[in-house]
Amino acid sequence: MNIQKPTLVHVIAWTTLASGIVNLFWGFAASGTALASFIGAICVPVTILPTVLGVFELIYAAKLFSNPPQAIRPSTNIAVFQIACVLVGNVFSMAVGILSLVFYNDTVVKDYFTSLNGTYSNVPVTVTTPASAAPEPVPASEEPVAATDEGSASEASAKPKRTTRKTSDS
Numbered sequence: 001m002n003i004q005k006p007t008l009v010h011v012i013a014w015t016t017l018a019s020g021i022v023n024l025f026w027g028f029a030a031s032g033t034a035l036a037s038f039i040g041a042i043c044v045p046v047t048i049l050p051t052v053l054g055v056f057e058l059i060y061a062a063k064l065f066s067n068p069p070q071a072i073r074p075s076t077n078i079a080v081f082q083i084a085c086v087l088v089g090n091v092f093s094m095a096v097g098i099l100s101l102v103f104y105n106d107t108v109v110k111d112y113f114t115s116l117n118g119t120y121s122n123v124p125v126t127v128t129t130p131a132s133a134a135p136e137p138v139p140a141s142e143e144p145v146a147a148t149d150e151g152s153a154s155e156a157s158a159k160p161k162r163t164t165r166k167t168s169d170s
Contacts, residue, residue: 003069006112008103015063019082019096020057026090027051050088053081074104085160 034040082097
């Protein structure tokens, strides 16, 4: 299976790798700083989250870089967690997450991942109607609305009158 990787997939892989390295260092620095105080020690589980995300980013980037390519799906979960890293102050990871989500929605990237996984997306089917099957015109209302001034004309156009319904009593 010799599939050429699009440039945007390379960009996703490189930015995910860089974000993973930054998140590893960011998590270690935040955890070390948090351990300096008692209240910070209680908050250490929050500071460990960028480190865990960094590990997942490195694994995902390695899968994107692999040759021959592995069957892998776009990881929107990692991109969302990258955006959530702004909560711990990591703006770089947030920018990478936004770019990744934008690149995942590109048609070239979608086609690459579908061909890589062996699944094919639904191709939109256009249905054309022949000219002889034109829609029938809607009959006009039996009671014309008579407007004497501007106020009643706007009310008449806003609230159409009800017509009697025909029932099938046989």
